Amino acid sequence: MAHSKASTIPDGAMAEKHLEGDAPETVHDEALVADAKHASEVEHNMTLLTAIKTYPKAIGWSVLLSSTLIMEGYDLALLGSLYASPVFNRKFGTHNPTTGKYAVSAAWQSGLSNGARAGEIIGLILAGWTADRFGYKMTTIGSLVLMIMFVFVLFFAPNVKILVLGEVLCGIPWGAFQSVTPAYASEVAPVVLRPYLTTFINMCWVIGQFFAAAVNKGSVGRTDEWAYRIPFAVQWVWPIPILAGLIFAPESPWWHVRHGNKAAAKHSLLRLTSRNQPGFNADETIAMIEHTNELEKNLSQGVSFRDCFRGVDIRRTEIVVGIWLVQTLGGQNIMGYFAYFLTQAGMDASNSFSLSMGQYALGIVGTAGSWLLMSRVGRRTIHFSGLCTQFLLLIIVGSLSFGHTNSSVWAIGALLIVFTFVYDFTVGPVTYSLISELSSTRLKAKTIVLARAAYNASNIFVNVMTNYQLSSTAWNWGARSAFFWAGSCLLSAVWVFFRLPEPKGRTYAELDLLFEHRVPARKFAQTEIDPYSDTHDGAKRVMSEQ
Numbered sequence: 001m002a003h004s005k006a007s008t009i010p011d012g013a014m015a016e017k018h019l020e021g022d023a024p025e026t027v028h029d030e031a032l033v034a035d036a037k038h039a040s041e042v043e044h045n046m047t048l049l050t051a052i053k054t055y056p057k058a059i060g061w062s063v064l065l066s067s068t069l070i071m072e073g074y075d076l077a078l079l080g081s082l083y084a085s086p087v088f089n090r091k092f093g094t095h096n097p098t099t100g101k102y103a104v105s106a107a108w109q110s111g112l113s114n115g116a117r118a119g120e121i122i123g124l125i126l127a128g129w130t131a132d133r134f135g136y137k138m139t140t141i142g143s144l145v146l147m148i149m150f151v152f153v154l155f156f157a158p159n160v161k162i163l164v165l166g167e168v169l170c171g172i173p174w175g176a177f178q179s180v181t182p183a184y185a186s187e188v189a190p191v192v193l194r195p196y197l198t199t200f201i202n203m204c205w206v207i208g209q210f211f212a213a214a215v216n217k218g219s220v221g222r223t224d225e226w227a228y229r230i231p232f233a234v235q236w237v238w239p240i241p242i243l244a245g246l247i248f249a250p251e252s253p254w255w256h257v258r259h260g261n262k263a264a265a266k267h268s269l270l271r272l273t274s275r276n277q278p279g280f281n282a283d284e285t286i287a288m289i290e291h292t293n294e295l296e297k298n299l300s301q302g303v304s305f306r307d308c309f310r311g312v313d314i315r316r317t318e319i320v321v322g323i324w325l326v327q328t329l330g331g332q333n334i335m336g337y338f339a340y341f342l343t344q345a346g347m348d349a350s351n352s353f354s355l356s357m358g359q360y361a362l363g364i365v366g367t368a369g370s371w372l373l374m375s376r377v378g379r380r381t382i383h384f385s386g387l388c389t390q391f392l393l394l395i396i397v398g399s400l401s402f403g404h405t406n407s408s409v410w411a412i413g414a415l416l417i418v419f420t421f422v423y424d425f426t427v428g429p430v431t432y433s434l435i436s437e438l439s440s441t442r443l444k445a446k447t448i449v450l451a452r453a454a455y456n457a458s459n460i461f462v463n464v465m466t467n468y469q470l471s472s473t474a475w476n477w478g479a480r481s482a483f484f485w486a487g488s489c490l491l492s493a494v495w496v497f498f499r500l501p502e503p504k505g506r507t508y509a510e511l512d513l514l515f516e517h518r519v520p521a522r523k524f525a526q527t528e529i530d531p532y533s534d535t536h537d538g539a540k541r542v543m544s545e546q
Contacts, residue, residue, distance in 0.1 A: 033291060035281075035288070036287040036532060039285045040532070042280065042281075046192050046279075050279075052193070053277060054190075055189060055190060057271060057274070061272065063197075064242060064246060065140060065185070068238070068239075069178070069181055069208065070204045071174065071235060072177060072205065072208065073207065074209065074238075075212070077212035078216070081212055082216065082228055087224070089103050092104055092159070092163060103471075106468045108160050110463055113467065114459075115171065118460070119175065120175035123175025124453045125175075125449060127139055128449035141243060144239045144242060146172060147173040147239045148240070151170065153169055155232045175452070175453075178448075178452045182435060182448060183436065183444050183448055185197040185432075187254040187441070191505060195375075195504075196374075198436045202424065203367040203368070210357060213359070214357055216231060216356075217356075250268040253285075254289055257286070258293060262286060265286055266283070288507075292507070292509045296441060307446075308447050312515050312516050315515060317450060318499070319500065319521075320448070320451040321451040322499060323383075324435060324455035326383075326495070326496060327427065328462045329488040330390050331485030331486065333462045333463070334482070335416070358417060363421065364424070366424035366425035367425070370382070370424070370426065370428075380500050380524075380525075383430050384497055386427040386430075387492055389426070390422060394485055394489060397479055398486060401478055401479030438503055440512060440515075465484070502525040510529050510531055
């Protein structure tokens with residue numbers, strides 16, 4: 001692997017298994033290790049164009065699976081936008097004698113937003129079990145069927161209480177999608193494609209937000225119940241075509257290897273790749289997957305939730321959980337309330353929806369731009385730089401809140417659009433790449449479940465705070481709330497600087513050993529390691545001497 005390294009682990013290898021006092025027994029034979037090493041070298045030397053030619057089907061299936069997140073992005077942005085809809089407020093809100101208008105109270109806004117988050121936590125826990133037992137494919141198919149049924153509750157909700165129930169129920173399949181999509185995307189692709197497919201998940205989320213703003217823009221002028229029923233009904237558009245395609249999707253080869261079915265793993269791999277590509281050998285790739293799986297079994301036995309908090313995996317769990325917590329604490333929650341935020345600052349609903357569409361369109365451009373950025377810059381650098389830029393923008397937005405003029409309101413809107421671009425150019429997409437790469441393959445599904453559950457739990461706090469900060473019936477901070485999130489963004493940047501390692505260009509086996517040797521986060525990118533050597537103990541001595 002071609003890196004310029006500052007420190008070296010020349011002999012980082014697969015651990016040997018020690019059985020109750022017996023002499024060490026090598027897990028892999030020499031032929032399998034040789035095949036695995038050659039497959040790893042092929043991946044490291046694979047160009048982006050070669051990877052696209054070799055794995056075109058993997059790209060297609062991963063994109064289809066990731067598109068399930070369009071629904072979550074759509075609904076969460078939809079709710080924030082509907083709070084700016086007069087008809088929605090008249091149906092589900094109460095009359096405010098001070099302003100003479102109808103509004104959904106901050107308490108019920110929190111209930112609606114957090115109902116979805118609570119449902120997602122349930123869905124994540126269920127998906128952590130079903131994905132390991134039945135696979136990513138069947139978990140997603142079952143969740144899509146539930147999604148189709150639960151949208152009926154939203155569509156026919158007669159009052160705000162049933163609407164909250166509908167959000168909780170819909171949150172269950174959304175939680176499953178959150179867990180399955182990054183795990184599948186990271187396992188069906190080689191190293192060079194991994195960041196593109198995992199960060200596409202963020203683009204799906206932004207696409208959903210864009211459609212929410214567009215649908216609300218088209219229906220905000222209506223004066224009947226269809227002003228909010230049409231936006232809810234649009235959620236039936238996504239599950240049916242995705243479900244029809246996923247029936248034919250292959251399972252992850254890694255999942256089959258973890259279940260001891262090498263033949264099924266090779267069959268899946270062949271369905272994900274093009275045949276007769278020079279340099280690609282399916283048997284060698286399966287050998288690499290087997291080698292990594294056995295390496296992780298020996299470094300850390302077990303695949304339960306408890307194992308996520310044992311040994312070296314506790315650090316990996318902390319990092320993955322922390323990365324997703326940063327997503328909620330960096331101020332980006334304001335983006336979901338963009339239209340509502342602007343209406344509270346004094347802009348009319350129609351213009352706020354128009355700006356929302358521009359905001360999310362720029363977010364899509366930002367995510368696409370992040371692919372170019374990640375091919376040249378490390379994930380850690382991108383993430384940290386993005387948080388620092390978000391901090392500065394939030395400080396400026398908060399300062400503009402004292403302007404109290406029409407110009408300052410439009411300036412705030414423009415800066416929030418820039419904020420969205422920065423987030424979707426840096427922190428947003430790179431998060432999905434990081435959480436997929438930094439968790440071990442055997443514990444990936446469960447680590448992502450824990451991290452995303454923590455993300456949703458923190459979002460409950462964030463949603464409550466945001467609703468009370470922005471609601472005219474509560475604190476009514478308006479744009480001054482940006483100061484609060486600037487503070488949490490600064491704390492997030494400090495954590496990232498000290499705790500987030502650089503996984504760019506690493507295979508899973510290399511990452512396993514970097515964590516096993518407790519390489520400091522800031523030295524990941526400069527450290528050499530060979531997971532195919534057979535002198536694991538020697539590697540430990542080298543690290544202890546440095």
